Amino acid sequence: MSQDENISHAVKQQLIDYFEYLANRIERLTRVLPPEKFWINPFPFGNSIGHIIVHLTGSVRHFIGVRCAGIEYERDRDGEFNDKSGRNVDEVLSQFQEAIDMVIQTLHYPEKIDLGAPVTFGGEPVRNQFGLFLVSAAHMNNHVGQIVYLLHAHGIHLDDQSW
Template identity: 30%
Template sequence: MITESLKSLYTRDLNKLKTEIESYQNEEALWKIDKNILNSAGNLCLHLVGNLNHFIGAILGNSGYIRNRELEFSLKNIPRTELILQIEKTIEVIHSSLDQLSEDDLKKEYSFEALGYPMTTEYFLIHLFGHLSYHLGQINYHRRLLDAK
């Protein structure tokens, strides 16, 4: 079933996110912005964790997670250890949530039109993985540009 592949891919890239956050030589650089780089790696990390915990954990897994998207971009200077812990918990939430889904659940319309149009749950889960990968690439680039300064 596709959920096994999705769990594997989400786990792979969330572990890459963890590695990126751990790879900053200067922890303060996680929160740097510069010129046209408007989102820090720390805020992108919070955004990814919030996004996945909301759309997968709360909506599909009934985790009870309450998202505050504004804080994902406004909080600053969260310790690296806290970011890592949040990533690890997100992996657990994704596994437990996806384990609850049947093949029929994946073919059903996702309960919320997050992109402004109806889509299947399977489609939206693939979209969310692309969103994770996109921001993971931004974090990698951010680290290589701003961690050395």
């Protein structure tokens, strides 16, 4: 392997590891919440944990699925925050995990991804496919903090294993 190939492989593997880490963290945090509170926002502003996970699923499908993996997906960002379906936690988490699996599959297959390929989508500072993955991971990590905040507002105190 050339040095460029080694770097590309290392970056892809680190992205895979981080997306898996974030997805596992989101699932663990969500599982400590009583299911009847999944769609409840304890504040007069913001979103429920259910809506955040629907939003993350839509975001990953839109930015990575459509733009890098070539999947067909029509995003309804407003609908992500206004979902009134009351779907159960398992269904929402399953769809989220499917989106994460798509990210990982995309990173595993070199014919699907060229991290240096320029993109004209995603806004500043995204310039290439790597930027889409990086910003998507950062976005997901930001929402982990929001989920923790919502859990505390629901009266749930986290131990080291769930956090």
